[in-house]
Amino acid sequence: MTYQVDDRGYYGEFGGAFIPEMLHANVENLKKRYVDIIYEADFQKEFDNLLKDYVGRPTPLYLAKRLSAAYGGKIYLKREDLNHTGAHKINNTIGQILLAQRLGKRRIIAETGAGQHGVATATVCALMGVECIVYMGQVDIGRQAPNVARMRMLGAEVRPAMSGSRTLKDATNEAIRDWINNPENTHYIIGSVVGPHPYPDMVARFQSVISEEMKWQLKEKEGREHPDYVVACVGGGSNAAGAFYHYLDDERVKLVSVEAAGLGVDSGESAATSVLGTIGIIHGSRTLLMQTEDGQIIEPYSISAGLDYPGIGPQHAYLIESGRAQVYSATDKEALTAAMELSRIEGIIPALETSHALAILDKMKLKEEDIVIVNLSGRGDKDLATYIDHLDELT
Amino acid sequence: MKNRIIDLFERKGGDVLNVYFTAGHPELDDTASIISALDSQGVDLVEIGMPYSDPMADGETIQNSSQKALTNGMTLALLMKQITTLRKSSNIPIIIMGYYNQMIQYGEERFLQEASEAGVDGLIIPDLPMDVYADQYKDLFEKYNVTMSFLITPETSDDRIRKADKLSNGFLYVVSKSSITGSSSTISDRQKAYFNHINSLDLKTPRLIGFGIHDKTTYDTACEYAQGAIIGSAFIRALEGKGGLKEKIDKFIGGVRR
Numbered sequence: 001m002t003y004q005v006d007d008r009g010y011y012g013e014f015g016g017a018f019i020p021e022m023l024h025a026n027v028e029n030l031k032k033r034y035v036d037i038i039y040e041a042d043f044q045k046e047f048d049n050l051l052k053d054y055v056g057r058p059t060p061l062y063l064a065k066r067l068s069a070a071y072g073g074k075i076y077l078k079r080e081d082l083n084h085t086g087a088h089k090i091n092n093t094i095g096q097i098l099l100a101q102r103l104g105k106r107r108i109i110a111e112t113g114a115g116q117h118g119v120a121t122a123t124v125c126a127l128m129g130v131e132c133i134v135y136m137g138q139v140d141i142g143r144q145a146p147n148v149a150r151m152r153m154l155g156a157e158v159r160p161a162m163s164g165s166r167t168l169k170d171a172t173n174e175a176i177r178d179w180i181n182n183p184e185n186t187h188y189i190i191g192s193v194v195g196p197h198p199y200p201d202m203v204a205r206f207q208s209v210i211s212e213e214m215k216w217q218l219k220e221k222e223g224r225e226h227p228d229y230v231v232a233c234v235g236g237g238s239n240a241a242g243a244f245y246h247y248l249d250d251e252r253v254k255l256v257s258v259e260a261a262g263l264g265v266d267s268g269e270s271a272a273t274s275v276l277g278t279i280g281i282i283h284g285s286r287t288l289l290m291q292t293e294d295g296q297i298i299e300p301y302s303i304s305a306g307l308d309y310p311g312i313g314p315q316h317a318y319l320i321e322s323g324r325a326q327v328y329s330a331t332d333k334e335a336l337t338a339a340m341e342l343s344r345i346e347g348i349i350p351a352l353e354t355s356h357a358l359a360i361l362d363k364m365k366l367k368e369e370d371i372v373i374v375n376l377s378g379r380g381d382k383d384l385a386t387y388i389d390h391l392d393e394l395t
Numbered sequence: 396m397k398n399r400i401i402d403l404f405e406r407k408g409g410d411v412l413n414v415y416f417t418a419g420h421p422e423l424d425d426t427a428s429i430i431s432a433l434d435s436q437g438v439d440l441v442e443i444g445m446p447y448s449d450p451m452a453d454g455e456t457i458q459n460s461s462q463k464a465l466t467n468g469m470t471l472a473l474l475m476k477q478i479t480t481l482r483k484s485s486n487i488p489i490i491i492m493g494y495y496n497q498m499i500q501y502g503e504e505r506f507l508q509e510a511s512e513a514g515v516d517g518l519i520i521p522d523l524p525m526d527v528y529a530d531q532y533k534d535l536f537e538k539y540n541v542t543m544s545f546l547i548t549p550e551t552s553d554d555r556i557r558k559a560d561k562l563s564n565g566f567l568y569v570v571s572k573s574s575i576t577g578s579s580s581t582i583s584d585r586q587k588a589y590f591n592h593i594n595s596l597d598l599k600t601p602r603l604i605g606f607g608i609h610d611k612t613t614y615d616t617a618c619e620y621a622q623g624a625i626i627g628s629a630f631i632r633a634l635e636g637k638g639g640l641k642e643k644i645d646k647f648i649g650g651v652r653r
């Protein structure tokens with residue numbers, strides 16, 4: 001059994017490319033060329049060098065002793081928060097900007113929710129001197145002001161998505177429309193393992209550096225490459241896909257995905273896609289998504305803008321359906337509590353998204369001998385306003 | 396019964412006017428009145444949009460009308476009922492345009508069967524890939540006597556155009572330029588060259604040109620290069636203007652087909 005994409009662009013029954021003809025030429029071109037381009041020696045060299053000297057990789061694998069003492073087991077944190085721009089998102093944007101150059105595209109568009117992917121895209125565009133337009137829901141522009149300012153400072157144009165619920169899914173729709181209108185000169189840098197094939201696979205490959213490093217780092221520390229658990233939060237699923245990538249076929253490693261339960265899975269205000277979702281099509285991919293009986297897409301809710309997506313990457317849908325990955329969810333409150341705890345006992349302020357992954361350690365009932373890696377996908381600077389709002393109730 | 400779209404193109408080789416509007420917009424129950432007015436204006440074909448929350452291929456106008464329709468309470472089941480009722484008084488060929496997810500959630504066969512029984516003649520599902528259609532749905536469409544029109548664009552290769560031609564029946568939807576719906580400018584020489592190229596391919600399926608057709612000039616130009624044209628966003632904008640529904644429709648269609 002393989003958990004990687006097949007040659008038709010599917011993970012089991014999930015994936016594919018359900019796109020209007022207006023996008024076909026670009027997506028097809030990408031599909032034909034992405035693997036060859038990524039594995040060119042010249043591409044690999046440039047990618048590796050930028051990850052090392054610009055992004056700051058490898059990121060540390062840190063044994064969190066006090067966190068381990070609190071929950072049992074040996075808990076390691078994969079420090080993606082120490083990447084340039086503060087999250088794993090830049091692994092993907094470095095890869096895609098190099099790819100865009102080789103495709104001859106001089107204009108970059110992206111969607112963003114929390115603004116992390118937007119900032120990571122604006123950053124690589126500044127680095128390469130390329131025009132950058134980031135679509136962001138008008139609602140998110142309001143609640144993520146610092147990241148909007150960062151993108152502008154980096155020279156990107158932030159265009160408000162005014163349609164629908166004016167959040168991440170609508171920003172994605174607007175980016176897709178832009179690509180339809182500008183097929184010749186534009187590359188669309190999608191921010192997660194979502195969208196039509198080959199995006200989920202391509203983004204996973206760029207993020208796979210996370211588990212590639214985990215293997216040798218854990219070998220150095222524990223004398224073995226495989227942990228018992230890898231834990232990651234899932235919005236679209238890119239940090240999780242990267243953290244799982246090199247362990248997918250190693251059944252000794254239990255893969256744990258954590259979704260945002262919002263106010264509670266059954267509260268009507270949630271983003272726990274794998275529980276609340278049914279099979280359908282979103283942004284060109286067949287996957288699990290939150291929708292009405294009539295197939296209208298439901299707007300999810302989470303305190304974390306980066307997990308506030310009504311779908312899930314098709315590979316994750318497959319990992320969950322096949323039982324390869326286990327899913328947990330954490331509420332807003334549990335995530336906030338976990339953020340406060342990590343700050344207090346390890347001196348690390350995590351992103352709100354990441355806090356969801358940390359919040360389930362308690363539910364995992366770890367044994368002393370368990371080795372766990374939590375993918376610390378991002379740092380909490382961008383979430384300070386939210387944390388400050390809740391500081392009194394949490395301390 | 397003979398499919399009304401097939402029948403239309405057998406009778407008429409040019410100047411075919413297809414008008415698009417969103418079901419449930421401006422008001423929930425306008426579907427029948429709009430179709431009746433279009434029918435009496437001599438419009439050849441109507442394309443009813445099933446409002447969708449995330450219409451990827453559509454521009455602002457259609458998207459806003461879809462949102463309004465959903466807020467008004469439009470559903471697929473209601474649309475089927477409306478079409479069943481209006482079929483008692485109109486024989487105009489009817490196409491439903493919607494997104495693949497809507498069809499999946501309704502149940503593909505149930506959707507085709509109910510649409511066919513209601514009196515729908517054809518479908519346009521822009522995000523349903525040709526291969527998936529050929530593998531999974533072609534036989535069902537034939538079983539229920541419903542046509543399928545695929546889209547081709549200036550970026551579509553000749554091989555794919557031929558494939559779309561082979562798989563489509565009724566008509567082929569020629570997207571006039573690389574854009575979403577709703578743009579309005581005149582038809583450029585580059586577009587005309589693209590239309591000429593398509594005409595040189597000796598395709599079996601009649602063609603209608605859509606996207607950006609918004610007035611008499613663009614309609615007439617489109618008709619020079621194909622069997623007819625599709626007007627969508629411009630018509631929706633006309634419906635959103637002041638005045639009675641019938642007057643607005645008469646004025647708009649009258650203006651296009653003066």
Ligand SMILES: Cc1ncc(COP(=O)(O)O)c(C=O)c1O
Nearest residue numbers: 192235236237238239306353378
């Ligand atoms: C720090 C961080 N972690 C996780 C996510 C969720 O995205 P994904 O599931 O693609 O990793 C985001 C998205 O903005 C993020 O900023």
